[in-house]
Amino acid sequence: GFKNSNPDDYRVVIFEIANKYHFYHSLALLGAAHCRKPAVAGALLVAGMGMFCGPLYYQALTGDPGMSKAAPYGGMAMIAGWLAILL
DSSP: OOOOOHHHHHHHHHHHHHHHHHHHHHHHHHHHTTTSOHHHHHHHHHHHHHHHHHHHHHHHHOOOOGGGGGGHHHHEEEEEEEEHOOO
């Protein structure tokens, strides 16, 4: 992981990561409306953003890493959302 002596720098990096993934997957939601099964792709992307970006935002704002165990599941849901768009 990210090792730094200043915990505030770590929180800024986490916030930027969450913000970047949130932005890109919000744009992917626009494309999800034009795929074969938009409800499936959209639901997977929204759930993935909530489970991935939400805990990262929470950790960045509060400093509590308690919810970060949900982030890998959110990442898998976002990948599944991209696959649903492609298929």
